[in-house]
Amino acid sequence: MFEQTFKNIDDILWKDSGADSELDYIGQTSWILFLRYLDELEKDKADEAELKGEAYQFILDEKYRWSHWAMPKDADGKLDHHVAMTGPDLVAFVDGQLFPYLAGFKQKAESAETIEYKIGEIFSELKNKIQSGYNLREILEYADALPFRSSKDKHELSHLYETKIKNMGNAGRNGGQYYTPRPLIRAMIEVIDPQIGEKIYDGAAGSCGFLCEAYEYMYERMDKTTENLKTLQESTFYGKEKKNLAYVIGIMNMILHGIEAPNIIHTNTLGENIRDIQEKDRYHVILANPPFGGKERKEVQQNFDIKTGETAFLFLQHFIKALKTGGRAAIVIKNTFLSNTDNAAIALRKQLLESCHLHTILDMPQGTFQGAGVKTVVLFFQKGEPTKNIWYYQLNPGRNMGKTNPLNDKDMEEFVKLRTKSLSKSQPGEETEQSWNIKVADIDETTLDLSVTNPNTPEEAPLRSPEEILSEMEQLDVETQSILKMIKELI
Numbered sequence: 001m002f003e004q005t006f007k008n009i010d011d012i013l014w015k016d017s018g019a020d021s022e023l024d025y026i027g028q029t030s031w032i033l034f035l036r037y038l039d040e041l042e043k044d045k046a047d048e049a050e051l052k053g054e055a056y057q058f059i060l061d062e063k064y065r066w067s068h069w070a071m072p073k074d075a076d077g078k079l080d081h082h083v084a085m086t087g088p089d090l091v092a093f094v095d096g097q098l099f100p101y102l103a104g105f106k107q108k109a110e111s112a113e114t115i116e117y118k119i120g121e122i123f124s125e126l127k128n129k130i131q132s133g134y135n136l137r138e139i140l141e142y143a144d145a146l147p148f149r150s151s152k153d154k155h156e157l158s159h160l161y162e163t164k165i166k167n168m169g170n171a172g173r174n175g176g177q178y179y180t181p182r183p184l185i186r187a188m189i190e191v192i193d194p195q196i197g198e199k200i201y202d203g204a205a206g207s208c209g210f211l212c213e214a215y216e217y218m219y220e221r222m223d224k225t226t227e228n229l230k231t232l233q234e235s236t237f238y239g240k241e242k243k244n245l246a247y248v249i250g251i252m253n254m255i256l257h258g259i260e261a262p263n264i265i266h267t268n269t270l271g272e273n274i275r276d277i278q279e280k281d282r283y284h285v286i287l288a289n290p291p292f293g294g295k296e297r298k299e300v301q302q303n304f305d306i307k308t309g310e311t312a313f314l315f316l317q318h319f320i321k322a323l324k325t326g327g328r329a330a331i332v333i334k335n336t337f338l339s340n341t342d343n344a345a346i347a348l349r350k351q352l353l354e355s356c357h358l359h360t361i362l363d364m365p366q367g368t369f370q371g372a373g374v375k376t377v378v379l380f381f382q383k384g385e386p387t388k389n390i391w392y393y394q395l396n397p398g399r400n401m402g403k404t405n406p407l408n409d410k411d412m413e414e415f416v417k418l419r420t421k422s423l424s425k426s427q428p429g430e431e432t433e434q435s436w437n438i439k440v441a442d443i444d445e446t447t448l449d450l451s452v453t454n455p456n457t458p459e460e461a462p463l464r465s466p467e468e469i470l471s472e473m474e475q476l477d478v479e480t481q482s483i484l485k486m487i488k489e490l491i
Contacts (some may be wrong), residue, residue, distance in 0.1 A: 002156050005142050008090035013163040019130035026164050027245050031126050031144050037255055040148040064101050071144045090133035099123050103303050115261040118251055125244040158256035165207045180289045185213045187412035188287060188330040191380060191419050196222045198284035203269040203318055205239030210252035210287040212257040231431045232257060240269040270296055270314050273303040273322040289332035290315035292374055308344035323383040335375040338450040349448040353440060356381040360419060363394045363452045367401035387440050391429030393456050
């Protein structure tokens with residue numbers, strides 16, 4: 001049912017002249033879903049208050065509640081067509097009254113941690129692009145039919161929303177920045193193993209895939225006490241995101257995964273001077289996939305000790321600085337970081353090796369990221385001790401990866417098993433055909449080149465020269481003649 005509803009909404013958006021792409025589809029679906037979710041949340045809180053004999057103070061004025069403007073119903077629970085707006089009237093209300101009213105919560109909210117602030121932030125960033133009020137009326141009716149009450153419903157909705165994000169990532173260049181394959185994220189989280197009470201951070205949050213998956217991982221494994229649930233909801237997951245649409249998608253994704261007021265800030269992470277980061281600003285765990293190939297202006301580079309225009313290199317400096325001593329990180333980065341010979345790359349490798357224990361480098365195959373023709377590695381490190389030994393693992397799924405055969409959880413199984421086993425015993429990683437160890441003392445001190453060069457790959461037999469082949473053929477011919485002669489003699 002849910003899947004068909006999403007498809008029906010996409011079909012209507014496709015027909016509307018205001019929504020042009022998969023990016024628009026998810027943006028427009030997001031603001032409608034958010035208001036539908038908010039209506040259910042307020043109903044739940046009102047019911048809870050009533051059971052306690054208390055009055056509930058609604059966040060939204062009655063005129064702007066879903067049940068008033070979007071789906072006013074008659075005594076039989078059907079849409080009241082005498083009251084419901086449609087056509088130009090509906091679009092005029094949404095554009096001229098609803099969005100400005102909701103955007104105003106950004107100024108009225110007590111703090112950025114409240115759901116009121118999130119409402120204001122979302123509706124300051126998004127615009128209604130649905131131009132036909134008749135199309136909008138149809139979409140509202142489909143959205144109203146979606147149940148949000150049970151955790152099972154939310155789980156299914158979150159799964160479908162993730163699928164929409166994935167489709168957006170596959171739709172082209174603009175969408176690719178939002179989607180990191182979930183099997184890779186889950187493997188990174190399993191190796192890092194975040195615990196209740198730890199603060200988890202992604203400074204390039206995108207669609208909040210890392211934070212959502214970390215939430216699922218921790219929720220499944222923790223004791224479901226009131227205190228733990230409150231900690232998980234309010235003071236565990238933190239993120240920053242620069243792009244408007246990504247910010248809204250990330251907020252909605254976290255809400256659908258069960259976090260009511262996500263601690264996601266809409267800001268350019270790299271605009272923060274890393275010299276201003278204090279202990280209170282640091283995190284126990286950092287999980288991220290900073291954007292590939294971006295370039296930052298000179299004034300932004302001044303916020304960093306190692307000056308470079310490469311966005312991912314600036315993010316890596318930020319992450320090292322934002323990690324608590326003893327804190328753990330897993331960061332996706334282009335594999336050229338390991339071997340680039342420019343001064344900034346060498347200086348950054350030096351900083352990482354000297355300030356952190358870079359215990360693992362996971363080499364991902366070409367095609368891991370759909371639509372992005374880059375080779376990536378994942379850096380796993382712990383802050384506080386210099387690196388002495390690095391374990392490499394070269395993932396080889398034994399197939400060409402693409403849209404029809406993407407990365408899956410089974411592909412990651414051996415890596416996770418080997419890495420978690422050795423980390424639990426504080427031992428060097430196991431050596432296999434796909435994994436090996438290097439000592440930092442053995443690498444070139446000048447270049448600090450950390451390139452992936454697998455010494456355990458079985459050697460292929462070298463190609464023989466034409467002379468060698470002819471010689472063997474002559475030898476075989478001699479042997480054949482000898483055998484034939486023996487057979488004749490026996491006859």
